Amino acid sequence: MRAKRLLIVLAAVVTALLAGAVPASAHAALLKTDPAQNSVVATAPTAVTLGFSEGVLLSADSLRVLDPAGRPVQQGAAHHAPSGSDTATVALRAGLARGTYTVVWKAVSADSHPVSGAFTFSVGAPSKTSAVVPQEPAGGGAVGTLYGIGRCLAYAGFAVMVGVSVFLTVCWPRGAGLRVMQRLAVSGWAAMVVSTLALLLLRGAYADGAGLGKVADLGLLRSAVETRPGGALVARLLLLAAAAAFLSVLFGAYGRRDDPRERRDLAFGLGVGGAVIAVGIAATWAMAEHASVGIQPGVAMPVDVLHLLAVAVWLGGLAALVTALYRTAGVDRGAVRRFSRTAFGCVCVLVATGVYQSWRQVGSWHALTATAYGRLLLVKLGLVAVMVAVAGVSRRWTGRLAESARPIAEAEPTAVAEAEPEPSGDPARAAQLARQRAAIATARIRRARDADPARSGLRRSVLAEAAVAVAVLAVTTVLSGTEPGRAAQAAAGAGAVPAYQGPAFVTFPYDTGGPHGKGIAALHLDPARTGHNELHLELADPAGKPVDVPEVRVAFTLDGGARSGGAGAIGPLPVPLEHLDTGSWASTTVQLPLAGRWQVSVTVRTSDIDEVTETKEVTVG
Known part of the structure; x- marks a missing residue:
């Protein structure tokens, strides 16, 4: 029960990690735009063109261009330019009026991750704009969180299904007859089926940046199936149907075979068939994610398959x-030693494939610490090192493991009790005696199992190793949704256009010079992007208690030098504030037409003559 409780806690930790994880980074970086971001052009353009760092998949509404009033001015659907799949364009209506136009874009990068963003340009001169950009980037929000949890569940299910099957065919064939081991393997298969179906349903809304209400949209589902990631998920479902047949033979005909020759022949067929299925399922990740894009994809995809298989087997x-040590009568020393050798081989494969993948995805020593991908990779490497150290302890316990004096049970304790003849007479009395015999048999088996100190030490070390493995799976899931370090640095070197800027939060002290004139102002601008924003302002005294003042004003100003492509300043743009509560003001109508480093000025008046204005810089993306 302790092992079960620990695994439940670890699963909850993994879910929390994924729920708190940031949305997938932009894997296809926006490198250039025409018209240029924040530029002021003399004549209205006939089209808007975006250039990315890699090929992208477009939908009909991937590019929307909104006039200052927020009305769409694009004509037709977004499409790839003749220069290639890394360039997207959309035509514009003729005769656009003067003012600031907002371009809202979204796409799916070649490695299956959605990307999105927004920028502005102006015709003639900048102006105010009421264009509304999406509050959630594609791949974010509740859909993004559920998609991340589904990915983690798919990885875990694959590892359990493949690893348990290899363990039962290579290391401990006698365990294939135990119901607890059968349930473990089937639970891995079921987790993969459920997660794959969920990912397929979520895929359209995830890539489109839509909310949970669009998950049941058949149009989005059809569009998702027609893409490479959607096709990979469909292929995975078909392979899981074949995996169901494999498991039925493993726990049926193979588990009941007593003749060594028949068992050996059936094991060979199961090994070949299982290997084909496992390689095929692993390839559904390799063909649609990081390994399929970037440098050397022809080498990277087979290496990625080997890496996934080694992880799953280990x-x-x-x-x-862990299940055999905690939930069965015990596992013999030969089986533990065979798994120890198998795990060592998996570690060797992981080291070789991991070094290649790290070089391919990170690209430089600097990127290990300068990019999110590199830092996550260091965390994963540290966890794997801990796993290897704990595995070394397990190997030492294996060497000390004494041969069990009693044979390994071929049935579970309840089955042993049920096999004894039941007394005739009162059925209720017979059932009571059967439960008593089961309890006695279970206690006897546990005492015999726990009598060997080496076996107890092995149980503890293997459980610790499995606990670290859960953390490794969580980090791997987040890592697979993060922009590779090589791509991030290449995009930065090419001057990539930022996508979404997060909310801005600034605090500063103020002092009007009069009685009770000192305090602290805290300003929160969300989402700190061009177009529509919300602002919250809090005032407090030096002790942190909210205070009201007779008047407070907020204004935004953008200097000409703080933006690209334009001259002269914009603003000050006053912000109408609504008093919500003591020391609290808000505005839901903040419109910032251009990206750049805006100066936000907060004026606080505490009496008829005591007033001060404080200014801070806020970056708007």
């Missing part, structure tokens, strides 16, 4: 060994 085998 981590899933650990799950099988």
Whole structure:
């Protein structure tokens, strides 16, 4: 029960990690735009063109151009330019009026991750704009969180299904007859089926940046199936149907075979068929994610398949060994030693494939610490190092493991009790005696299992190894949704256009010079992007208690030098404030037409003559 409770806690931790994880970074970076971001052009353009760092998949509404009143002015659907799939364009209506126009874009990068953003340009001169940009980037929000949880569940299910199957066919064939081991393998298969179906349903809304209400949209589902990531998910479902047949033979005909020759022949067929299925399922990740884009994809995809298989055999085998040590009468020393050798081989494969993948995805030593991908990779490497150290402890316990004096049970304790003849007579009395015999048999088996100190030490070390493995799976899931370090640095070097800027929060002290004139102002601008924003302002005394003042004003100003492509300043743009509560003001009508480093001025008046204005810089993306 302790092992079960620990695994439940670890699963909750993984879910919390994924729920708090940031949305996937932009894997296809926006490198250039025509018209240029924040530029002021003399004549109205006939089209808007975006250039990305890699090929992108477009939908009909991937490019929307909004006039100062927020009305769409694009003509037709977004499409790839003749120069290639890394360029998107859309035509504009003729005769656009003067003012600031907002371009809202979204796409799916070649490695299956959605990207989105917004920028502005002006015709003739900048102006105010009421254009509304999406509050959530594509791949974010509740859909993004659920998609991340589904990805983690798919990885975990794959590891359990493959690892347990290898453990039972290579290391401990006798365990294939135990119901607890059968349930473990089937639970991995079921997790993969459920997660794959969920990912397929979520895929359209995830890539489109839509909310949960669009998950059941058949049009989005059809569009998702027609893409490479959607096709990979469909292929995974078909392979899981074949995996169901594999498991039925493994726990049916193979588990009941007593003749060594028949068992050996059936094991060979299961090994070949299972290997084909496992490679095929692993390829559904390799063909649609990081390995399929960038440098050397022809080498990277097979290497990625090997990496995934090694992870599954090692981590899933650990799950099988933990279950065997805690939930069965015991596992013999030969099986533990065979798994130890298998796990060592998996570690060797992981080191070789991991070094290549790290070089390919990170690209430089500097990117290990300068990019989110590199830092996550360092965390994963640290966790794997801890796993290897704990595995070394497990190997030492394996060497000390004494041969069990009693044979390994071929049935579960309840089955042993049920096999004894039941007394005739009162059925209720017979059932009571059967439960008593089951309890006695279970206690006897547990005492025999726990009598060997080496076996107890092995159980603890393997459980610790499995606990670290859960953390490794969580970090791997987040890592697979993060922009590779090589791509991030290449995009930065090419002057990539920023996508979405997060909310801005600034605090500063003020002193009007009069009685009770000192305090602290805190301003929160959300989402700190061009177009529509919301502003919240809090005033407090030096002790942190909210205070009201007779008057407070907020204004935004953009200097000409703080933006690209234009001359002269914009503003000050006053912000109408609504008093909400003591020391609290808000505005839901903040319109910022251009990206850049805006100066936000807060004027506080505490009496008829005591007033001060404080200014801070806020970056608007």
